[in-house]
Amino acid sequence: MVTDTMTKPHQLIASDRVEGTAVRRPNGDKIGHIERLMIDKVSGKVSYAVLSIGGFLGMGANLLPLPWARLKYNPKFEAYELDIDDEELKAAPSFRADKDFDWGDRSQEEALHRYYDIPPYWGGF
């Protein structure tokens, strides 16, 4: 029906609304928030959500690049949900807030996607 197409809720979200949104575990514990998104210039695809962790698990002010496909939005929490335990989080690839992740190093990106068991956004290892 035409009406369905006209009235269905849209599937789009604003970048400046994602930035700052909380990231919580399925049990509701807050891990941190989304600092920014990293976008592939050529394909226009979001490759990473950069998770900012302020002292969670005593980890300091670190940034963790998360493959976008690993996050899902939970309307109940009004937050992104990340199912990750302490061990996985502590060992996850991260970088200091005043430094930059080496986004040009494909082998580092491969390791990151293998870590989260997510197919790489560029199509394959």
Place this chain on the structure above:
Amino acid sequence: MVTDTMTKPHQLIASDRVEGTAVRRPNGDKIGHIERLMIDKVSGKVSYAVLSIGGFLGMGANLLPLPWARLKYNPKFEAYELDIDDEELKAAPSFRADKDFDWGDRSQEEALHRYYDIPPYWGGF
């Protein structure tokens, strides 16, 4: 060569760096700036860059959703380049800054992509 993969400049850009970046015509005239990006939640693809126009051509403070594929970055200007003339710009689909574009209306999105002659981000009309 492995070294090429390791050292090539990355193809990723940060969402909060895109926001606020100027949009200029090929001749350097400033049209406005990118207010935000609209992202398809399911595919993770950037669908629109929302262009903020502050009084350019006497158009008032309007927002124009531009298909992402229509913009290209020009390092010389440190700005996005949009090849659009006065007539096309004045007639382009826009919305007032205090209102929201009806992102849920697929027929409106179709009209927008036809206007800019860009294939729709969801795959086809």
